Amino acid sequence: MxxxxxxxxxxxxxxxxxxxxxxxxxIHPLPESFIHYLLDDSGPFLLPLSISNSDPLPNRIPNSEHHQDFTIPNHQESDDESEQPPPPPSFPQLESQINQSIAALGGSIFPKLNWTSPKDSSWISPTGTLKCTSFTEIVLLLKSSDSLVHDLCHAYDLCNDRTAPPRPDCFFLALRKWYPSLHPEMEFRCFVRNGNLVGISQREVTGFYPVLIERKRELESGITEFYEGKVRGRFESERYTFDVYVRADGEVKLLDFNTWGGVTLPLLFTWEELESESESESGSGGMEFRIVESQCGVRPGLKTAVPYDYLDTSEGSGWDQFLRNADEELRRQTRSAGA
Structure with missing residues (x-):
């Protein structure tokens, strides 16, 4: 990479x-002071002091052990000044700009830094999702996320030509319009190598969705057509992955781009398979579309503190062996069904 x-x-x-x-x-550029705030874990967990009295999350200190919030004590209520928490940070200009953008996007968004969304902290949201309606809600998700440390500190760790510092020169906060009716089974990951689409995988691999079997040919055709008409030749890398969502009317929407390998999961493929297929099919237009074909083929659930993309699936890990066994079982059942 x-x-x-x-x-x-x-x-x-x-x-x-x-x-x-x-x-x-x-997309908003983030001041360095805000990045320092996200990375600072030396003191109590303080949300920024909001400039809006109508903010649904006033300045509070979340207690992660009991999943409760406690208001900051009044300085006049204690005689021991050494026990007082530091004053909450404040980013009035950034907050004003972001709240204006939220309004322009319909009042609800989900946040993303340069590469990553804070998916692992959705549990702390009142809705259990990444939906945010204010600056303070965004900060709560960002500040509570462990996966964002990848963006902030380790973005280039796996680069074999690494010369840059471990982080980009500037961080950005992307506010993406929130759509409440998206269906997870309609999200797919596409794999491109040498400019050819070599694989498509169901993105939500923790469930079996019969509708995907019914619509497999239609979905494959629509996603392939989208790649040929909208993506091929416009994204400059020779190898990469991209995620798409297929709407009820069949229109395909681009969600994200990811690197080939590294922290990007191959989902229902292995990277070895994708490398082999892309080499043998290069230039021939071959491509494989994989979905979970039965209830037995689902992958492990996401009832963990980190998103599936950041589980340790490196070679030799427990998850690696588990997933290899699951892959083999899925292939065995597929062969049995074919026979």
Whole structure:
């Protein structure tokens, strides 16, 4: 993996080119003081002091042990000044700009940094999702997320030509319009190597959806046509992955770009398979579309503190062996069904 390949997958890099084919998004550069705030875990967990009295989340200190919030004590209620928490941070200009953008996007958004959304902290949201209606709700998700440390500190760790510092020069906050009626089974990951689409995988691999079997040929055709008409030749990397969503009317929407390999999961494929298939099929137009074909083929659930993309699936890990066994069982059942 090369630095330039990682950089191209940042949303502020690809969004201008693919604006017409993806979710409406407004992107804000983040001041360095805000990045320092996200990374600072030396004191109590303080949300920024909001400039709006109508904010649904006033300045509070979440207690992660009991999943409760406690208001900051009044300084006049204690005689021991040494026990007083530090004053809450404040980012009035950034908050004002972001709240204006939220309003422009219909009042609800989900946040994303250069590469990553805070999926692992959705549990702390009142809705259990990434839906945000205010600056403070966004900060709560970002500040509670462990997966965002990848963006903030480790974006280039796996680059074999690494010369850059471990983080980009500037971070961005992308506000993406929230759609409440999206169906997880209609999200797919596409794999491109040497400019050819070599694989498509169901993205939500923790469930079996019979509708995908019924619509497999139609979905494959629509996603392939989308790649040929909207993506091929416009994204500069030779190998990469991209995620799409297929609407009820069949229209395909681009969701994100990811690197080939690294922290990107191959889902129902293995990287070895994708490398082999892409080499043998290069130039021939061959491509494989994989979905979960039965209830027995589902992958492990996501009842963990980290998103599926950040589980340790490296070679030799427990998850690696589990997933290999699951792959083998799925192939065995597929062969049995065919016979």
């Amino acid at each position: 090369k630095e330039e390949e990682v950089n191209r997958c940042q949303i502020q890099e690809w969004y201008p080119t693919f604006k017409s084919t993806t979710i409406k998004t407004i």
